[in-house]
Amino acid sequence: MNVTAKILACVALLPCLPALAGSAADSPPTGRDTPSAAQILSESKPWEWRRPDPENLLVMHLPKGRIVMELDPDYAPLHVANIRTLVRERYFDGLAIVRVQDDFVVQWDDPEADDGGDPHKIRPLGSAKATLPPEFTRPIARSLPWVRLADGDVYAPEVGFSQDFPAARSPASDETWLVHCYGTLAISRDNAPDSGNGSGLYVVIGESPRRLDRNLTVVGRVVEGMDQLSALPRGHGPLGFYVHPSERTPILEIRVAADLPSSQRPHIEILRTRSPTFQRMLRAARDRHDAFYVTPPGKVDICAVPVPVRDSSLLHD
């Protein structure tokens, strides 16, 4: 069986920066080289991948293509439920990406609710709640899996993966939270901590803004389409908001994957972070020895190895 797959979100570990022709051919890998991420993934077993619950997948259509996000209801049950309500009542359809701040976030919401909008035209939230208790952290629970990353962290006492999302925890305060890495999906809010309700969302498109951890409610991450979001033109108003409405990217629709006919559902699979293959990827990132790397980094940051995603509809026997 020869399994190949289009790997959607694990590019960060691919071989590095060969600039000149013929390099790979000139220096064939030896048996002692650290395998590349692609090599490691090609040797993964089917049981190491999981298919997200379609209730937890959001599918957003922009004019140029599809964005898929995985939600984590165990970390933000109230916000995830409110987002599902908004999506199911078609709240987002016809709204827009209103803000792209370089090295920070892409954000979408109702432009009429932002500064400069027309308060009379604000779209009603329907049966969704307007305020929610913040879900910035949650208590550590034994029922939640924890795959510790022992490499240390600047911001948190402990980091690791929980349900295959990058996360942190503080045993001293009995708190755990999802962290802000590239691709993290979270809820924008006003100053009041309970003012986020899911009608405004943002995705990280730059350096991990870890200062936001424990200050905003993280609900998940983008698992397909980051390359579209990150390449959107930057906004040049304050905070990266677009100055002219014509600059905004319209949202054609957002759906919960469970509500789509099966032919239209994404066939996404996520590599389990407790799997031998993911652990092997972490070791390869940490202790890389090959024809290119002179000095292995020795460590790996919690945001440095995006959890791999593949499209199982592209798998061939």
Place this chain on the structure above:
Amino acid sequence: MNVTAKILACVALLPCLPALAGSAADSPPTGRDTPSAAQILSESKPWEWRRPDPENLLVMHLPKGRIVMELDPDYAPLHVANIRTLVRERYFDGLAIVRVQDDFVVQWDDPEADDGGDPHKIRPLGSAKATLPPEFTRPIARSLPWVRLADGDVYAPEVGFSQDFPAARSPASDETWLVHCYGTLAISRDNAPDSGNGSGLYVVIGESPRRLDRNLTVVGRVVEGMDQLSALPRGHGPLGFYVHPSERTPILEIRVAADLPSSQRPHIEILRTRSPTFQRMLRAARDRHDAFYVTPPGKVDICAVPVPVRDSSLLHD
């Protein structure tokens, strides 16, 4: 005197994610709030800013605008000299951005020298050298300023700023190096460590790829125009190379600022990292208390506070 300035590269600390209208007005800052980055910068003194040596500024013109980069010859003297030679012999004019790999790098070089190019059409390097000893690290020297960041780091024993570039050092091995943050400018190479010569360069556009530290020669950073580079369409060939030549962004020209008439030189100023204002920004990032932040991050990562840049031609008395 009322000094205002367009701040080009310090957006990462600006107030966070207000989603709804009127938030600022609803919650006026109190005297005890941590000042915003913009507030802190507005109170800076002229002597806290430095004007880079025009010999160390590269000005690249793309069809949509200008990119300015500052080189650091103390960390990579041989590579910086070779780049200046290439630029002065017009090596880059008419070449192209050939690669945009999402969450990683933008790269430019001679497409004919890459895989799939025509070796007969490779542009000659002129009087520039084809190979150079790697300048991945250098010995720690007392003559080089060091502004330590005491917050810790996952990858290096010590981090801080050297000549206002983010840097790391290892006293045990007597090595120091510039680190890979968002906006870092470095030299692509083949597998051989001496194969980089400056004819191919890359800029970081995603999560800091710190694994590259000490494996590639960092020569500086982008100080204007990151928002253009980071928004370029991603390449969909292997490693983010563009599949079709028509997708590439042409480089109209690159010049050393010292070679430009003064009217065309960038009026860039960089905030000195040892200045009270920059240190105040770090403290504000670390211990942020205001109407928005519930839990101050307590720490700041070496890549989390981009060193501010301003355009002094936009300063008004």
